[in-house]
Amino acid sequence: MPARFPIHALRLAPLFAALSALAGCATSGGSHAAPTPQLDTLYGQLDQASKSYEMALQQAREGDAPASQKTLSGALEQLKRASAQCGGVAGCDPQRFFAVYDRLLRLKDGSFSLGDDVEVSGEQMPEATAAGKTGAASLPQAQRSVTLLHGQKLSELIAMNGPVKAALEMWLTQWRSNLMDAYVNYQYMRYQMWPAYQSRDLPEAILFGIMAKESGGKVHAVSRSGAAGPLQFMYATGLRFGLNSDGGFDERFDPALAARANAEYLDEQLGIFNNNLEVTLAAYNGGEGRMRRLVGDDTAVSFYDPRIYNQLSQETRDYVPAVLAAAWLFLHPDSYNLRFPKVDGVPGSITLSRPASLSELTVCLGSAGGMDSGWFRTLRNLNPRVDPQVALPAGTRLVLPKLLEKPYAARCTDGPWPILANDLHTAVVPVVPTTPDPPPARVSATAKSRSYTVKRGDTLAGIVRKLGCSDVQEVAQLNGIRQQHIKPGQTLKLPACR
Known part of the structure; x- marks a missing residue:
């Protein structure tokens, strides 16, 4: 059934009051530092950003979306500049800037679904729009990847906590080249991979985040554990979702088929875990069976709850925030001083x-x-x-x-x-023949031998272990006996060790 989207009636007061209180608290300098002209100036810019938020909401309510987005962009730029100066001003608390900045960034995603900041009216959008498209396909391109995750807004699900922030820093520093390669690779495969997510109203940003972390967009990637393809399916899981062998070709390497299987997997697990995205990603990395045992009936439990988080491998604890951080950067590169290359992926x-x-x-x-x-x-x-x-x-x-x-x-x-x-x-590279290592020297039955008198409790295997340079078969052949036919007092010939 085509997805239906509610039209939101904006309610300005709660968030604006919170932002104004934040700015007002800031201008007072708090209890930790006396206000200074520099501090007043910076906190004045914070106050202006909160007013810009009010203006953006008003413009959106009046139907002027372009003006609303322009106002928001200006407020974000103002906050970036002010927060950059905060570190050099005595008494300035950067967390006050970041709180407003994060809120504006979420609003910039293209939907005003901000929990307590809006009310939902009973009106519904038509099921189809121009060109007959429905669901996420009917939305403007910029909104498609940020709108829905089974009725929830993706940007509201990505918490800016410590692990995600640490992963953001990794993507922007040590993993930056990997992120860029993954973006370029994805843009050329996008037309093959994105439709599977689009058809299920899954966010494109999550597809990119998984691919960036799993393979960097290298279709033929294979892990040490045997996971394969751009989305790193294990063999058994791939079979479960229809990734077979086609004429000797492993379909886990096919980007379109892998994306289809991945979308089906996420859809299944989101249903099991009641749209708990972080737990679903943990299941993808660490195994759904393990996550079901840990979560039990409490599907609303946070991935970071010690009962869950502390029981997971370090790989899974790192994996989930890394995927979410890559998804967040896919949505907001400019806000992190990141510029993805322009790619003509037609x-x-x-x-x-x-x-x-x-x-x-x-x-x-x-x-x-x-x-x-x-x-x-x-x-x-x-x-x-x-x-x-x-x-x-x-x-x-x-x-x-x-x-x-x-x-x-x-x-x-x-x-x-x-x-x-x-x-x-076709250049010919000389092939240097390799000389195989000679097999270890073995003493033959005709070689010099020594004797051993069998004692009570001896076995042929035990005697050979004491000898240390032969095997049971060789001793049995040397004495013309079957392995189990030895008795106390019997004298055996044993090969002499060299």
Whole structure:
């Protein structure tokens, strides 16, 4: 059934009162520091931001969404500048800025569903809009990835607590290059992966967060534990959600099929855990059976409740906030001094005019379209069933970004580049034969031997263990006996150790 969205009647007083109280408390300087002109100026900007919030809500209520968003953006910029100065002003409390900043950032998501800040009216939107689209597909592009998680707003579910903030710092520092690679990889696969989430009203940001953390958008990634594909399905879980072997190809490596299976998995687990997103993500990483045992009937329990959090592996404790932090940055890059590259992900295709492998195409395409790192990863991701080292015959159809169709025709069908690419690809590397290690020397039955008199309680295996340089079969053969047929007083020949 198509999703139906309530129209919200905005109620300004509660949040504005809270923001005004926050700003008023700030201008008083609190009990920890006497006000100074610099401090008054900074807290005055905080007060102005809260007034801008009131104006933005009023503009939205009057139906002027562009003006509302512009007002919010200006307030956010003002807060960023003021909070940056806060550290250098004695007595300034940065947490007062961050509280307002976080609230405005959530509002900027494109919906005014802020809990106590709004009331829900009985009006309903039509089930279909222009172009016949329904559900999340009927919303403006900027809102699609932030609107619903089974009736809840994603930005309201991501708590800005310590673990998530720590993960934000990691994505913005040590993991930054991984985040950028994941974003570029995702944009070229988006048309294959996003529809599965869209059809279930799941947030695109969560899909990106999972993919960024799991594989970085590398379709052929395989973990030490055997999880495979862009969304790292274990073999048994993949089978459960229809990821089989198709002619020897592991469908966990197919981005469209993996996204479909992932959306089904999340849908299932969100139903089990009553839309508890953090617990659902923990189940995806640590196993749903374990999470069901920990959560029991209390599906509203917080992932960070010590009864849950303290029983999880460190990997799962890190995984959940890392996914949420990547999702948050996907929604709000500018607010964290992050700029994702512009990617033209419109899909296209070519038909090979001459035999070529994906490796050869990567060489002849070079940095076409401004891709300084080359196109190997993208070509592999979009053609997951193709061995990149195997030359494909002329007439083979390959999927690639549309922006590469003209460079392929100009560079890879004729001229020096395909010749160079083929010459490099077919280069002969000398094979140095390896000499296998000789097997350990074993004393034969004809070699010098010594004797041993069997004692009560001896077994052939025990005698051999004492010897330490032979085996039961060799001793049995040397004496012409079966392994169990020894008796006290019997003299056995034993191989001499070298």
